[in-house]
Amino acid sequence: MSFLEVLKFEFKNIFTNIPIVLTIVGGVLMYSFFYPQPYYNEVIQTLRVSVVDLDRSDLSKKIIHNIESAPSINVVRKDNSLLEAQNALIENKIKGIIVIPAHLKRDIALHVSTTIAVGADANYFLIFGDIVKNALQGILSESATIQVSNLLVKNIPVVAAKKEYTHFSLKTINLFNPNMSYTHYVIPAVFILILQQTMLIGLGILGGFYNERKKLYNAPIWMKIASRTLIIGTLFLTHMLFYFGFVFDFFSIPHIASAYDMIKLGVPFLLATLFLGIFFGGLIKNQESATPIILFTSLPLIFSTGFIWPKEAIPDVITYFSLLFPCTPAIQGFLALNQMGASFDEILVQYGLLWLQVVLYLLLSIHVLRCNEYKSLPHQ
Amino acid sequence: MINAFILELKEIRNSFFLFSLLTWIPLLSSIIVISIFYKGVATKLPIVVVDNDRSQLSREIIKNINSNQALHVEGIELDIKSASKLIRSSKVYAMVEIPAHFEKDTIQKKQPNITAFVNTQYILIGKMISAALSGTIRESSARVDFANNLINDGQTRSAIFLTAPINVQITPYFNTYKNYFLFLVSAILPTIWQILIVVALIVSFGKTFKEKKEDIFFKNRNIFAAVIGKTLPYTFAYMGWGIMFLLYMYGVQPWEFQGSFALTIFAMFLTLLAYEGVALSFFTINFHQTRALSLAAVYTAPAFAFLGITFPVSSMPEFAHIWHNLLPISHYLKLQISQASYGTPLYEVIPILKNLLYFLPVWFIVIFKIRRKV
Numbered sequence: 138m139s140f141l142e143v144l145k146f147e148f149k150n151i152f153t154n155i156p157i158v159l160t161i162v163g164g165v166l167m168y169s170f171f172y173p174q175p176y177y178n179e180v181i182q183t184l185r186v187s188v189v190d191l192d193r194s195d196l197s198k199k200i201i202h203n204i205e206s207a208p209s210i211n212v213v214r215k216d217n218s219l220l221e222a223q224n225a226l227i228e229n230k231i232k233g234i235i236v237i238p239a240h241l242k243r244d245i246a247l248h249v250s251t252t253i254a255v256g257a258d259a260n261y262f263l264i265f266g267d268i269v270k271n272a273l274q275g276i277l278s279e280s281a282t283i284q285v286s287n288l289l290v291k292n293i294p295v296v297a298a299k300k301e302y303t304h305f306s307l308k309t310i311n312l313f314n315p316n317m318s319y320t321h322y323v324i325p326a327v328f329i330l331i332l333q334q335t336m337l338i339g340l341g342i343l344g345g346f347y348n349e350r351k352k353l354y355n356a357p358i359w360m361k362i363a364s365r366t367l368i369i370g371t372l373f374l375t376h377m378l379f380y381f382g383f384v385f386d387f388f389s390i391p392h393i394a395s396a397y398d399m400i401k402l403g404v405p406f407l408l409a410t411l412f413l414g415i416f417f418g419g420l421i422k423n424q425e426s427a428t429p430i431i432l433f434t435s436l437p438l439i440f441s442t443g444f445i446w447p448k449e450a451i452p453d454v455i456t457y458f459s460l461l462f463p464c465t466p467a468i469q470g471f472l473a474l475n476q477m478g479a480s481f482d483e484i485l486v487q488y489g490l491l492w493l494q495v496v497l498y499l500l501l502s503i504h505v506l507r508c509n510e511y512k513s514l515p516h517q
Numbered sequence: 518m519i520n521a522f523i524l525e526l527k528e529i530r531n532s533f534f535l536f537s538l539l540t541w542i543p544l545l546s547s548i549i550v551i552s553i554f555y556k557g558v559a560t561k562l563p564i565v566v567v568d569n570d571r572s573q574l575s576r577e578i579i580k581n582i583n584s585n586q587a588l589h590v591e592g593i594e595l596d597i598k599s600a601s602k603l604i605r606s607s608k609v610y611a612m613v614e615i616p617a618h619f620e621k622d623t624i625q626k627k628q629p630n631i632t633a634f635v636n637t638q639y640i641l642i643g644k645m646i647s648a649a650l651s652g653t654i655r656e657s658s659a660r661v662d663f664a665n666n667l668i669n670d671g672q673t674r675s676a677i678f679l680t681a682p683i684n685v686q687i688t689p690y691f692n693t694y695k696n697y698f699l700f701l702v703s704a705i706l707p708t709i710w711q712i713l714i715v716v717a718l719i720v721s722f723g724k725t726f727k728e729k730k731e732d733i734f735f736k737n738r739n740i741f742a743a744v745i746g747k748t749l750p751y752t753f754a755y756m757g758w759g760i761m762f763l764l765y766m767y768g769v770q771p772w773e774f775q776g777s778f779a780l781t782i783f784a785m786f787l788t789l790l791a792y793e794g795v796a797l798s799f800f801t802i803n804f805h806q807t808r809a810l811s812l813a814a815v816y817t818a819p820a821f822a823f824l825g826i827t828f829p830v831s832s833m834p835e836f837a838h839i840w841h842n843l844l845p846i847s848h849y850l851k852l853q854i855s856q857a858s859y860g861t862p863l864y865e866v867i868p869i870l871k872n873l874l875y876f877l878p879v880w881f882i883v884i885f886k887i888r889r890k891v
Contacts, residue, residue: 156807164815171815174837175822183831226690227859234690250678252686259689260854262700264829266644269687276685305623305661307654308630309647311637312604319828322640327822338814342807425723426534428810429716433542435818436709437549443607446697447642449563450556455549469607476638479605486606 138356144364146354151343151368156424161339161369165376168331169384176319177388184268186233186257187214187222194242196279200253203275204235210271219254226258233257233268245283313477314391321390325476326444326468328380329406333464334431336373336407337414340365341427344418348509358506362499366411373410377403381475394474398481402470405491409463412498419505434462442468466490521734521746525721529750532724538717539754543710547762550705557698561589562646564611565600568593572620574661578631581657582613587649604636611635611646623661691858699772703857704826704850706762711792711846712817714755718748718796719813723806735891741884748793759785767857775860784852784870791845791876798879801886820844848872 138146151157188204190197205212214231216222222234236254238244244251253276257268314321343365347354381399385392421427441451441459448456459465470487473479481488529535566582568575583590591609594600600612614632616622622629633650637643689695725731725747735743760782767774795816800809823841825833830841841847852869855861 155805156811159808159811160814164811167815168819172819172822174840175828175833177834177837178832184829223690227861228865229855229859229861248678254686254688256688256690258691258858259695260691260700260858261826261829262641262695262697263827265689265695266648270648273685305619305629305631305654305658307633307651309633309635309651311643312601312634313636313638314640315637317637317640317643319640322638323822334818424807425720425810428807428814429538429720432712432716432814432818433546433709436705436821437546437553440550440553440701440705444639445641446554446701447559447562447610447639449561450559451553452555455553472638473605473607477605477636483602483606 138354138360140360140364143356143360144367146356147361147364148368150346151339154342154346156428157339157342160335160342160428161372164335164338165331168335169328169380172327172331173320173324173384173388176323183211184209184233184264185211185213185231186235186268186272187216187225187231188212189216189219189222189234189236191239192237192241196242196245197237200237200276200279201235203279204272205275207271207275209267226256232261232264233272235272320388321476322444324388324390325385325472326442327439328384329468329471330435330439330464332373332377332380332407333410333462333467334435336369336410337417338428338431340369340411340414340418341421341431342418342424344415345421345424345427348419348421349423353510358503358510361506362412362415362502365415366408369414370407370411373407374400374403377407392475393478398474399471401481402467402474402484402488402491405488405495406463406467406470409491409494409498412495412502413463415502416498416505419502419509438462438464441465444468444472460490461494463491463494466494518739518742518746518749520738521743522749524734525747525750528721528724535717535721535724538713538720539751543713543755543758546709547706550709551698551702554698554702557696558587559642559645559697560586562587562642562649563589563591563609564613564646564650565592565594565603565609566590567595567597567600567612567614569617570615570619574620574623575615578615578654578657582650582653585649585653587645588653601634604634607636610639610642611650613650698770699766700826703766703853704824705821706766707759707846707850707853708821708824710755710759710762711788711820711844712813713758714751714789714792715796715799715813715817716810717751717755718793719800719806719809721747721751722797722800723809726804727806731891735887740888740891744797744884744887748797752789752793755789756782756786759789772857774857776856777860777863778856780863780866781853781856784849784866784873787870787873787877788845788849790880791873794876794879794883795845797883801883801890804890816844820846823847824850826850842872845873845876 188201190201201212204210214222214225216225219234219236222231222236225231226234234254234256236256238251238253241251241253255269255272255276257265259265311317381392418427421430438459440446441455442465443451443456466487470484470491473484473487474481529539564582566579568579579590579593582588591603594603594612597612597614600609603609604612612634614634616629616631619629619631631654633647635643635647635650725734734747763778763781766772796813799812799816800806802809802812822828823833823837823844824847825841830838833841848869852866855866855869
């Protein structure tokens with residue numbers, strides 16, 4: 138067979154296989170719309186909390202007002218006791234509780250420091266964090282006002298008093314993704330995983346399809362690899378540009394890196410995944426095994442890349458093992474380039490690792506295709 | 518029914534793949550997920566400090582930051598440029614800049630600002646660091662305050678008051694130690710569990726039809742009983758895995774379980790039946806195994822994002838809401854949390870159980886389609 142014939146043959150086998158087309162075209166397009174859905178509103182909206190105001194003074198009302206003015210907090214209940222509020226929490230009517238102690242105002246007047254309790258449902262960490270943060274802000278700003286007014290009592294002029302109440306403070310600047318949007322957080326990483334997994338499933342089904350047939354199709358190994366690289370590689374390069382270009386724009390996800398840098402990193406990522414896919418396809422006996430096997434790797438892989446749970450807290454064995462998959466260095470590299478504005482020489486480690494994978498998986502795929510050829514020799 | 522059950526057991530014995538789906542794949546994936554989050558709390562997250570002051574006070578602050586369990590000062594950088602390089606390459610997650618003349622300004626009451634640049638691309642990590650840093654700096658500042666107030670006033674109690682008139686006590690309900698292990702693993706493992714169920718059922722029935730064994734299973738038999746019998750090994754195995762998961766989380770691990778174990782297991786059973794029905798309905802669309810698996814991938818793989826554990830359901834748009842409700846695992850997790858954390862009584866969780874029951878009629882379609890096929 139000439140190379141052109143092989144190319145045609147592979148093309149036909151890829152695009153007439155409905156599950157493959159469903160995965161590498163349908164799946165890729167659908168996921169691009171589907172995955173960002175939960176996070177479409179980007180930040181948490183209203184959280185219901187209950188206030189137990191045991192003081193009922195103007196001061197306590199002011200504090201409640203402070204907390205309420207946070208955009209994501211909505212005081213929906215006023216309970217008479219902590220127990221009542223806790224029951225509401227258990228019944229899932231509210232997500233957080235703020236308890237203002239009795240005699241708050243009196244204690245402040247008598248110069249006794251007092252404690253406001255903030256509680257929230259820690260089953261949902263994001264909710265918990267938001268409630269605590271907003272409540273803290275509301276309470277501490279009031280606390281600061283009290284400090285200032287106390288100093289005023291001591292006859293210190295206002296300007297000086299304002300300076301007195303705190304010595305130094307922390308100004309936090311959120312780098313990259315300053316609004317803490319969940320879309321910007323999850324999607325850039327998950328897209329890489331989707332590209333990898335759909336490509337692996339597609340090539341796996343294709344490999345399984347060839348292995349199922351009793352007779353091997355006769356062509357040099359390099360032609361098989363080169364033709365799949367051309368067809369699937371071109372398709373996924375298009376997918377990648379579609380994801381990072383159109384879909385990112387559509388969900389207004391920032392993309393800092395230049396197209397040139399993205400493609401420069403994208404090429405070894407796509408090649409490494411391609412060869413891993415050909416290798417994987419050579420290993421499995423039938424078409425059906427491809428999807429399930431890849432499916433099971435998705436969740437462990439996404440959690441071991443270190444963008445959700447810090448890599449410092451993940452056991453080394455798992456971190457090293459995850460480096461065998463192209464998506465791990467690719468996610469790290471793409472996030473650095475495209476979301477954090479790193480220059481290319483700052484991601485050389487990931488870039489090098491991807492090229493190493495390219496070589497490794499190319500050799501392995503040649504090896505496995507050769508083994509399959511040997512197995513199907515006529516004498517068997 | 519028993520006939521089909523025994524036949525299926527033989528099939529499983531002869532198929533390495535089916536056998537794996539029931540045994541070591543669930544075990545291995547659980548072990549991997551558990552070990553990723555085993556630490557539960559993130560400690561010693563690396564950050565750098567750019568100390569432009571190099572005074573006693575700035576060193577004191579660095580020491581305070583370092584003594585916060587969540588943080589670890591990886592190094593002192595000379596300038597912001599080299600520090601931000603470390604952030605961009607994710608070697609550290611934040612840099613803290615102490616301005617020049619910091620100590621002098623503090624003494625002169627000019628209220629200098631310490632600036633923290635936190636990488637919030639990684640939201641979860643960023644939030645942990647921001648919270649730890651602001652707590653530490655507030656404390657450090659208060660310590661200076663307290664010392665001053667004590668000197669001026671001479672009385673501890675009033676010095677405490679002047680330093681912090683109102684304190685805040687924070688209570689994380691239901692997950693007292695704010696442990697991420699409990700938070701994430703209790704949702705991830707059921708998510709993997711549902712993938713396993715759907716895949717195993719499709720592979721099992723796919724194999725039968727591919728190898729033309731449907732006559733042995735279904736011909737001249739009560740189809741309903743035969744289908745139930747054939748799914749029984751999976752029902753047993755995955756109930757087993759599910760119960761083992763609960764025992765591990767709330768028995769071996771120290772988390773408390775407030776409500777009814779039996780109720781949770783019952784809901785798990787309904788969830789399992791729901792997924793089995795859905796899996797078979799995928800398969801019986803055209804009795805093509807690989808196509809059904811593609812559908813299964815679309816249905817089960819993105820489930821975690823739609824659960825509402827990491828991102829609340831109430832903040833999701835309409836479409837995500839609907840999809841959330843179309844996944845039995847969403848309802849199961851709601852019930853699991855209600856039992857584990859709140860100990861909600863039975864009559865209050867009936868709506869959740871009802872939601873799970875809505876999935877079961879899918880079984881009738883499946884039986885009907887198989888009957889027509891054989």
